[in-house]
Amino acid sequence: MKDVNIGICGLGTVGGGTWEVLQRNARLIAGRAGCNLKVARVASRRPRPDLGLGDTPFSTDIYDVIRDPSIDVVVELIGGYDEARALVLAAIAEGKHVVTANKALIAVYGNEIFNAAREKNVIVAYEAGVAGGIPVMKAIREGLAANRINWLAGIINGTGNYILTEMRAGRAFDEVLKEAQDLGYAEADPTFDVEGTDAAHKLTIMASAAFGVPLQFDRAYTEGISRLTPYDISHAEALGYRVKHLGIARSREDGIELRVHPTLVPEGNLIAKVDGVTNAILVDGDAVGQTMYHGPGAGDEATASSVIADLVDVARVVASGSDQRVPYLGFESEAVTDHQILSADEFRSAYYLRIQALDKPGVLAKIAAILSDQGINIESIMQKESELHDGHIPLILLTHTVLEKQVNKAISEIEALPEVEDQVVRIRAENFL
Amino acid sequence: MKDVNIGICGLGTVGGGTWEVLQRNARLIAGRAGCNLKVARVASRRPRPDLGLGDTPFSTDIYDVIRDPSIDVVVELIGGYDEARALVLAAIAEGKHVVTANKALIAVYGNEIFNAAREKNVIVAYEAGVAGGIPVMKAIREGLAANRINWLAGIINGTGNYILTEMRAGRAFDEVLKEAQDLGYAEADPTFDVEGTDAAHKLTIMASAAFGVPLQFDRAYTEGISRLTPYDISHAEALGYRVKHLGIARSREDGIELRVHPTLVPEGNLIAKVDGVTNAILVDGDAVGQTMYHGPGAGDEATASSVIADLVDVARVVASGSDQRVPYLGFESEAVTDHQILSADEFRSAYYLRIQALDKPGVLAKIAAILSDQGINIESIMQKESELHDGHIPLILLTHTVLEKQVNKAISEIEALPEVEDQVVRIRAENFL
Known part of the structure; x- marks a missing residue:
């Protein structure tokens, strides 16, 4: 059975978990992958004598992993932004596949990283970066x-x-x-x-x-x-x-x-x-x-589970000498659109509003008028006399779905009412229908 | 962009849903798959004029799909056992990949089908057969x-x-x-x-x-x-x-x-x-x-979602001319073991037992002795005087985890007690710990 050589960079919580699971389930994982996932090199600023790395080459310079020509896949588990970015780009430049658990890296530098990877036709996988062990x-x-x-x-x-x-x-x-x-x-x-x-x-x-x-x-x-x-x-x-x-x-x-x-x-x-x-x-x-x-969205072995699932995907490709790639973000680059991301003003949502208002006639009418002027319909309303405090009483409203900018406008007007104390508490509500 | 040619056999609920979704989301699916999933032939015993197949070749003989040399992937959606088995084996013999939603077929004839597919190096995918749209x-x-x-x-x-x-x-x-x-x-x-x-x-x-x-x-x-x-x-x-x-x-x-x-x-x-x-x-x-x-575990388009996910997997392999295959059951054939399936006697579970017993002193002691003799510990017990009926009263027990054969033995002995009426109701309980 072929070996696919893995280099792990970073032996913190997830790095340690990845090492442990790869050792413990080595035979089972090979049975699934059709090749051995061999950890051929490990690098970490801090050594982990507790892991029992045995003969596996270890160094404190993470770039030793990149420089090792036998390594097929680099696992980036050092975390953070800039150092991880440099490491991943260096790995790609060497033609190595990359598996990472670094959500910050992908969210912020993903476009650059995927472009570099596309040019070198290497895989960058990041299942472990999103929701830990959940695939x-x-x-x-x-x-x-x-x-x-x-x-x-x-x-x-x-x-x-x-x-x-x-x-x-x-x-x-x-x-x-x-x-x-x-x-x-x-x-x-x-x-x-x-x-x-x-x-x-x-x-x-x-x-x-x-x-x-x-x-x-x-x-x-x-x-x-x-x-x-x-x-x-x-x-x-x-x-x-x-x-x-x-x-x-x-x-x-x-x-x-x-x-x-x-x-x-x-x-x-x-x-x-x-x-x-x-x-x-x-x-x-x-x-x-x-x-x-x-x-589980976190934890050493839960996250390692996703790191290794990515490694198995990569290993199946490497072992078969295949050119088959699932696109980085699931879409071929030509199919990626520039559909704009909306500003918060444009959100559509229902809203929970809590208004601290004077307990006297006419206040509710004024508030209702402001909401109505902004086209905001009320789904339910709650007021408890028992919570009267200093003449003020909380009024709790749940609106129908509406544009956020209209809610914001209504809130400013409500806060400007002399009968209203404090800021209005606003929490969005979703029905998922 | 390359076409991958699909032949659909069967235009019932799932077949119709698959056709609809492939048409409606054609561009989006191509953007993900990196190739066009083209329905190049459709066959169904009953025509479906409501689907608007247009120029797509249609026949009532499902084997027309197998015989069509342009077809890369056969989608088996006719259901049932024998006819589906014959169809799938014929498709494999022609070197075509197969996608099926037929759980009965895979559960009963899967070993035979996967062996045939392995020899011809074709994919047989069956995501839609298990839990509908859930991947x-x-x-x-x-x-x-x-x-x-x-x-x-x-x-x-x-x-x-x-x-x-x-x-x-x-x-x-x-x-x-x-x-x-x-x-x-x-x-x-x-x-x-x-x-x-x-x-x-x-x-x-x-x-x-x-x-x-x-x-x-x-x-x-x-x-x-x-x-x-x-x-x-x-x-x-x-x-x-x-x-x-x-x-x-x-x-x-x-x-x-x-x-x-x-x-x-x-x-x-x-x-x-x-x-x-x-x-x-x-x-x-x-x-x-x-x-x-x-x-959703069923439904036309929910199941079609899984059929098409499998088609995208197959299409990525076909379009890249790749030899990369995820093994049929997730394990390479050499890694499959013959770990035995246990008989019901060997199950370990907790048990809910409902015993209809005479409401008189000593009955509970007899039942408790029988359970104890079989090494069965009681987790909780419930008896309601208010449910007294004809002198009998239900006694409800929840046991700790135990071997099923011990519970069965205890139940026979309890049922043999003169104070016990009817059969004992037995429902297994799991804690998932």
């Missing part, structure tokens, strides 16, 4: 290839979903975040997770493969969960919704919505029931309808 | 290739799941079945669906790809849902479980469990929340942990 890129790029994908929506950051799940019990964001950090779910600097940057990276990649457009991370709208309160979460539940931090990509006639934000989801929808650190992605295609992919 | 075979064969798969469990018959969902409201099996037939969900002869044959076909295929064993449909254990009562469904719910008709395949040291039967599933598990005609498959792998795949 969702394979589903979008291959399994759903028959479909015009209408939209997709995903819980694609486990840390954020863990925090939101815990906040349902009435606990404050800061408290749960600290706990998540203590448990190792959240990084010391949690910005990437809780402000939606990480989710936006993954969403950008999924959207490009779903709709056949170039990667445009800088056009993604991102709103975090740090300002959410248990108060709004519980009132959303009273209206029949769960609050989830979703990445949503929707293709419309006039452009593509690309947005990450807290979202009210009907409690009957399966994705509303996805709790804790898991990920789930719902995809709506014109032929298949809705399919959902659910599983 | 679960791609997940098992490719996306989870790194994993030793421990088990998989699926709701893989939409009709059955619809019936069970409706029975939760206290409605009887027969009544709901009739409604499902009126709605077109269930066939006039519902045996295949409700007795588990259809699910066993799909389970057999998934298990072979998961574990690398030959297809052994005749070894699958099958138990239907027709004898389930709303009474047991509601008592299972009182214990914190939902009843689902699951196909379960589990790899053990001593063999493989391959079984379709009503199953108690903990209500907190996502698969317990899958209602109505949808399908869902939970897969447990040693590296990734648990992933779940959810979506």
